Amino acid sequence: MLAAIIxxxxxxxxxxxxxxxxxxxxxxLQGRISIPGDKSISHRxxxxxxxxxxxxxxxxxxxxxxxxxxAHCFQALGAEISELNTQLVRVKGIGxxxxxxxxxxxxxxxxxxxxxxxxxxxxSHPGRFFTVTGDDSLRSRPMSRVVxxxxxxxxxxxxxxxxxxxxxxxxxxxxxxxxxxxxIASAQVKSCILLAGLNTxxxxxxxEPALSRDHSERMLKAFGAELSIDPETNSVTVTGxxxxxxxxxxxxxxxxSAAFWLVxxxxxxxxxxxxxxxxxxxxxxxxLEALAMMGADIQLENQREVxxxxxxxxxxxxxxxxxCTIAGEIIPRLIDEIPILAVAATFAQGTTIIRDAAELRVxxxxxxxxxxxxxxxxGAKVTELPDxxxxxxxxxxxxxxxxxxxxxxxxxxxxxxxLNASGTTTIHRAEAAAISYPNFTSTLKxxxx
Ligand code: S3P
Numbered sequence: 154m155l156a157a158i159i160x161x162x163x164x165x166x167x168x169x170x171x172x173x174x175x176x177x178x179x180x181x182l183q184g185r186i187s188i189p190g191d192k193s194i195s196h197r198x199x200x201x202x203x204x205x206x207x208x209x210x211x212x213x214x215x216x217x218x219x220x221x222x223x224a225h226c227f228q229a230l231g232a233e234i235s236e237l238n239t240q241l242v243r244v245k246g247i248g249x250x251x252x253x254x255x256x257x258x259x260x261x262x263x264x265x266x267x268x269x270x271x272x273x274x275x276x277s278h279p280g281r282f283f284t285v286t287g288d289d290s291l292r293s294r295p296m297s298r299v300v301x302x303x304x305x306x307x308x309x310x311x312x313x314x315x316x317x318x319x320x321x322x323x324x325x326x327x328x329x330x331x332x333x334x335x336x337i338a339s340a341q342v343k344s345c346i347l348l349a350g351l352n353t354x355x356x357x358x359x360x361e362p363a364l365s366r367d368h369s370e371r372m373l374k375a376f377g378a379e380l381s382i383d384p385e386t387n388s389v390t391v392t393g394x395x396x397x398x399x400x401x402x403x404x405x406x407x408x409x410s411a412a413f414w415l416v417x418x419x420x421x422x423x424x425x426x427x428x429x430x431x432x433x434x435x436x437x438x439x440x441l442e443a444l445a446m447m448g449a450d451i452q453l454e455n456q457r458e459v460x461x462x463x464x465x466x467x468x469x470x471x472x473x474x475x476x477c478t479i480a481g482e483i484i485p486r487l488i489d490e491i492p493i494l495a496v497a498a499t500f501a502q503g504t505t506i507i508r509d510a511a512e513l514r515v516x517x518x519x520x521x522x523x524x525x526x527x528x529x530x531x532g533a534k535v536t537e538l539p540d541x542x543x544x545x546x547x548x549x550x551x552x553x554x555x556x557x558x559x560x561x562x563x564x565x566x567x568x569x570x571x572l573n574a575s576g577t578t579t580i581h582r583a584e585a586a587a588i589s590y591p592n593f594t595s596t597l598k599x600x601x602x
Contacts, residue, residue: 155176155178155180156176156180156601156602157173157174157175157176157180157572157601158172158173158174158176159171159172159173159174159594159597159598159601160172161583161594167584168581168582168584169582169583169584170579170580170581170583171564171568171579171580171583171594172577172578172579172580173552173568173571173572173577173578173579173580174552174576174577175552175571175572175573175574175575175576175577175578177575179421179422180421180572180601180602181421181422181423181424181471181602182414182417182418182421182424182425182426182572182600182601182602183424183425183426183600183602184426184427184599184600185426185427185428185429186414186426186427186428186429186596186599186600187406187428187429187430188406188407188410188411188414188428188429188430188431188590188596189215189216189217189406189407189410189589189590189591189592190213190214190215190216190404190405190406190407191215191368191404191405191406191407191408191409191432191462192215192217192219192220192266192407192409192589193266193340193366193368193407194368194372194402194404194405194432194462195211195214195215195217195219195220195223195404196219196220196223196264196266196267196270197270197344197368197369197372198211198214198244198372198402198404199211199214199220199223199224199227199234199242199244200223200227200270200271200274200348201372201373201376201397201400202232202234202244202246202399202400202402203227203230203231203232203234203244203246203247204232204246204247204248204249204274204351204397205244205246205248205249205376205377205397205398205399205400206246206248206396206397206398206399207245207246207398207399208243208244208245208246208399209243209244209246209399209400209401209402210241210242210243210399210400210401210402211241211242211243211244211402211404212240212241212401212402212403212404213240213403213404213405213406214237214240214242214404215404215407215589216237216238216591217587217588217589217590217591218262218263218264218587218588218589218591219262219263219264219266219267219588219589220237221237221262222260222261222262222263222264222267223261223264223266223267223271224237225260226259226260226261226267226271226285227244227271229255229256229257229259230247230252230253230255230259231247231251231252231253232244232245232246232247233245244399246397246399248396249351249352249395249396249397250278250352252274252275252278252281252283252325253281254281254282254283255283258284258285258286258320259271259275259283259284259285259286260285260286260287261285261286261287261291261319262287262288262291263287263288263290263291263517263559263561263588264287264291264588265291265294265341265516265517266341266344267287268285268287268291268296268319269296269298269299269341269342269344269345270341270344270345270348270369271285272285272296272299272300272303272310272321272323272345273299273303273344273345273346273347273348273349273350274348274349274351274352275323275325276303276306276308276309276310276323276325276326276328276349277306277308277325277326277327277328277348277349277350277351277352277353278325278352279325279326279327280325281325282322282323282324282325283322283323283325284320284321284322284323285319285320285321285323286319286320286321287319289559290517290518290559290560291319292318292319292320293318294318294319294515294516295317295318295515296312296316296317296318296319296321297316297317298335298337298339298341298342299341299342299345299346300312300316300317300321302331302333302335302342302345302346303328303345303346303349304316305331305333306328306329306330306331306346306349306353306357307326307328307329308323308326308328308349309323309324309326310322310323310324327353327354328349328352328353329353329354329355330350330353330354330355330356330357330358330393331346331357331358332357332358332359332360333346333357333358333359333360334360335359335360335361335362336362337361337362337512338361338362338363338364338365338387338484338485339361339365339485339512340365340366340367340368340369340436340485342359342361343359343361343365343369343389344369346359347359347369347370347373347380347389347391348369350391350392350393351373351378351391351393351395351397352393352394352395353393353394354393354394355392355393356390356391356392356393357390357391357393358388358389358390358391359388359389360386360387360388361387361388362387363387363482363484363485364384364387364436364482364485364486365436365485366434366436366437366485366486367434367436368434368436368462370382370389371434371461371462372402372461373391373397374461375400375402375460375461376397376398376399376400377395377396377397377398378391378392378395378397379391379392379395380392401460402460403459403460405430405431405432405459405462405464406428406429406430406431406432406464407431407432407589407590408431408432408433408434408437408438408440408441408490409437409440409489409490409562409589410589410590410593411428411431411467412440412489412490412493412494413493413565413566413568413569413590413593414426414428414469414596414600415428415440415441415444415449415451415467415469416444416493416494416496416497416569417569417572417600418469418470418471419444419447419449419450419451419469419471419472419474419497420471420474420496420497420500420569420572420573421471421572421573422471423471424469424470424471425468425469425470425471426468426469426600427454427466427467427468427469428466428467428468428469429466430464430466431464431465431466431467432462432463432464433453433456433463433464433465433467434462434463435463435486436485436486437486437487438486439483439484439485439486439487439490440487440490440493440494441453441467442483442486442487443477443479443483443487443490443494444474444494444497446477446479447474447475447476447477447497447498447501447505448472448473448474448475449469449472449474449497450469450470450471450472451467451468451469452467452468453465453466453467454466454467454468473502474497474498474500474501474502474546475501475502475503476498476501476502476503476504476505476506476544476546477501477505478505478506478507478508479491479494479505479506479507479508479510479541480506480507480508480509480510480541481508481509484509484510484512488510488512488513489516489562491507491510491513491520491524491542492520492524492562492563492566493562493565493566493569494507495507495524495528495535495542495544495566496528496566496567496569496570498542498544498546499528499533499534499535499544499546499548499550499570500546500547500573501544501546501547502546502547503545503546503547504543504544504545504546505542505543505544505546506538506541506542506543507538507541507542507543507544508538508540508541509540509541510540510541511539511540511541513541516560516562517559517560517561517562517563517585517588518558518559518560518563520560520562520563521537521538521541521542522537523558523560523563524542524563524566525537525542527555527556527563527567528544528550528567528570530553530554530555531550531551531552531553531555531567531570531571531574531578532548532549532550532551532553532574533548533550533570534546534548549574549575550570550573550574550575551574551575551576552571552574552575552576552577552578552579553574553578553579554578554579554581555567555578555579555580555581556580556581556582557580557581557582557583557585557586558582559582559585560585561585561586561587561588561589561590562589563585564580564582564583564585564586565586565590565593567580568580568583568593568594568597572601
């Protein structure tokens with residue numbers, strides 16, 4: 154079998170086209186893959202390291218654009234962070250409450266996690282003034298979800314559109330603790346409020362409608378914060394005036410990055426892949442459950458616990474997928490994997506329904522509209538729903554010119570769709586992958602046989 158021809162072309166404006174030419178006879182994917190570190194855990198390791206006392210050592214940090222944004226912001230706030238170009242990153246913490254007032258605007262780049270979690274910390278640092286911003290995408294994403302509860306804690310935050318859009322200005326205050334009932338299951342909202350609670354006298358509680366990823370809770374405990382969790386009500390309480398101490402953090406591989414290979418291995422006939430060292434925290438494994446519902450052949454091997462997070466190697470063999478319905482409490486546990494699940498659904502028999510996922514409209518792009526438009530350009534049958542998609546599988550995809558809309562997960566999902574599309578697919582603005590998966594293209598070349 155011939156391998157696909159995969160080329161990355163840099164344009165005059167520095168954006169990149171990823172061109173995937175599938176041989177007429179098709180291809181198969183084989184090999185063992187190691188994936189980059191978990192993005193959510195990487196952000197938190199840098200942030201907690203920065204506000205802890207002493208040194209934090211981070212092994213396996215994601216060296217993508219998003220954690221780089223976090224590192225730059227926390228360096229400007231006074232933490233010393235070693236270069237992000239090795240597998241071991243050291244953070245010299247400044248201790249909670251000790252941010253220096255930065256000389257310039259803090260730029261969170263493309264990263265919602267950076268800006269929202271950082272806002273909780275900034276708002277609770279009395280006597281200092283901060284300004285925060287981000288790229289075009291981040292400046293159009295809603296910040297009211299964190300500004301409102303922070304204001305209930307008496308934070309002072311100003312910004313465009315009635316204080317709901319970045320750039321935002323923050324006058325740090327001594328905050329008061331609250332019990333916040335979040336209307337959305339969002340780890341960014343939960344973590345923002347818990348981080349604000351760290352430097353606030355008393356107990357701060359967040360209750361969410363469904364459980365979102367719990368990496369903050371796990372890591373806060375490991376760094377020495379006093380935290381209590383009520384799983385019955387999805388509530389977390391943090392005790393203020395906390396003291397955090399530097400730790401050794403080992404970041405597992407990102408299941409959101411593994412997801413591309415799990416779907417690729419499922420839909421490309423004759424494939425078998427093993428993705429090594431995948432974080433399988435139960436608040437993140439919705440993708441495994443959804444693929445199991447679709448009849449995927451996926452096995453977890455060598456299951457273990459590494460530095461407080463469950464980890465496994467994941468084996469996938471190709472199989473004929475079938476449609477399913479993805480809705481309800483599973484959504485927060487696979488929210489970032491819906492673009493690649495949409496690709497899986499285009500190759501599944503029957504009609505897949507995705508609902509309760511309106512959050513997708515306020516991610517790095519409107520992932521409902523963009524995925525529907527781009528997959529339909531390749532001949533898929535995707536209909537937008539207000540809060541999801543209806544995808545009728547089984548039509549053969551045809552190579553086309555598609556666009557990531559500068560959204561990393563869209564670009565990579567389209568690349569996987571291209572492996573099973575006839576002819577040539579060109580993915581414009583494919584450089585977006587570097588946000589969470591800098592070596593995506595080289596791994597793609599490696600596994601295509
Ligand atoms: C993240 C939480 C999720 C997720 C994002 C990372 C985090 O966002 O989509 O990619 O690290 O806390 P929401 O909290 O907005 O759902």
